[in-house]
Amino acid sequence: xxxxxxxxxxLVQPGGSLRLSCAASGFTFSAQWMDWVRxxxxxxxxxxxxxxxxxxxxxxxxxxxxxxxxxxxxxxNSLFLQLSSLRVExxxxxxxxxxxxxxxxxxxxxxxx
Amino acid sequence: xxxxxxxxxxxxxxxGDRVILTCRxxxxxxxxxxxxxxxxxxxxxRLIYGASSLDSGVPSRFSGTGxxxxxxxxxxxxxxxxxxxxxxxxxxxxPRTFGQGTKVEIK
Numbered sequence: 001x002x003x004x005x006x007x008x009x010x011l012v013q014p015g016g017s018l019r020l021s022c023a024a025s026g027f028t029f030s031a032q033w034m035d036w037v038r039x040x041x042x043x044x045x046x047x048x049x050x051x052x053x054x055x056x057x058x059x060x061x062x063x064x065x066x067x068x069x070x071x072x073x074x075x076x077n078s079l080f081l082q083l084s085s086l087r088v089e090x091x092x093x094x095x096x097x098x099x100x101x102x103x104x105x106x107x108x109x110x111x112x113x
Numbered sequence: 114x115x116x117x118x119x120x121x122x123x124x125x126x127x128x129g130d131r132v133i134l135t136c137r138x139x140x141x142x143x144x145x146x147x148x149x150x151x152x153x154x155x156x157x158x159r160l161i162y163g164a165s166s167l168d169s170g171v172p173s174r175f176s177g178t179g180x181x182x183x184x185x186x187x188x189x190x191x192x193x194x195x196x197x198x199x200x201x202x203x204x205x206x207x208p209r210t211f212g213q214g215t216k217v218e219i220k
Contacts, residue, residue, distance in 0.1 A: 035209075037157075045149070045157060045200050047209035061208045095156055100147065100204060101168075103156045 002026040004096045004104030011110045016086050020107060022079040022096030030054070030074035033099050036081050038092035039106075048094070049081065064090075086111045115139055115203050119212035125220040132188040134215045136201035141181045145205035148177055148186045151214075152197045160199075161186060191217070 008020040024034070035050040049060045049070040058070050069082040079096055086109075093106040116139040126132050136146065144164035149157040159168050161177035164184055174189045188195055196219055201212040 044214045045151075045202075045211040047202075047211065050209075059207045100202065100209065101159060101162070103158075105156050 002098055002102045004098065004102065006094065006096045006104045006107035009094065009107030009109045011112065012086055013113050014086060014088060014111055016111070017082070017084045018086065018109060020081040020083065020094055020096075020109070022081075022104060024077045024079060024096075024098070027098065029072075029077040034070075034072060034079045035097040035100050036070060036079075037095045037097055037100070037103060038090075039095070040089070040092045043092075046092075047100075051079070083109065088112065114208055115142070115206055115210055117201050117203055117210055117212035119199075119201060119215050121215060122213065123216040123218060125218045126191050127220045128191055128193060130191045130220075132191050132195075132217060134186045134188075134199055134217075136179075136184045136186070136212050138182045138184070138203060142203060142205040144180055145203060146177075146179065146184050147202045147204065148175075149200045149202065150195075150197045151200065157200065188217075193219075 003025045005023045012018050031053045036048040051058045051070045067085045071080045088111050091111045093108050095103040095106045097103045118137045120135045146164045148161040149159050151157040160171050165177045176187045198214045198216045200214050
């Protein structure tokens with residue numbers, strides 16, 4: 001059974017940084033694209049970024065380019081999202097996803113002064 | 114970017130009703146479209162991929178059709194557990210984009 005468990009969310013001030021993690025199990029992690037999706041409070045879903053199984057390709061939505069970095073550690077079956085230069089509008093639940101097939105339960109990032 | 118427009122934004126329906134949700138794309142795609150169901154406080158769950166393929170374990174009352182710029186999700190007989198918000202997603206090109214959602218409420 002696929003399991004995706006996010007962690008690392010919390011309250012951060014504007015301009016601050018945070019690193020989200022996703023522990024994956026139940027599939028061959030190194031062979032799969034992985035994504036991050038977010039959802040602002042009371043709003044719809046927004047795709048954020050993804051990364052190829054070997055880490056050689058990454059794509060981002062324009063609103064986070066240059067501020068967020070997606071990465072992975074295949075030896076530890078883990079996915080990461082480094083969030084920098086955070087803005088109030090980055091406040092959201094961040095979901096880790098296996099190829100947009102399955103999403104984890106999410107971790108809340110709140111950006112506020 | 115491909116923009117996805119869902120209609121209606123919300124609807125009220127009764128148990129047993131046939132419900133049709135629409136997702137229109139700003140430019141043509143093949144079948145790289147998925148549908149998700151989200152209940153309050155829960156993660157989205159994919160129902161349909163490839164425009165018409167049902168995910169494992171999803172009841173057969175859900176079905177998807179379409180290609181090009183118009184796609185539909187049909188619930189043949191609405192059940193109490195189907196009241197939720199539904200989103201379409203395109204994975205034809207980057208950035209991946211979601212529709213704004215359709216909320217299905219109890220009449």
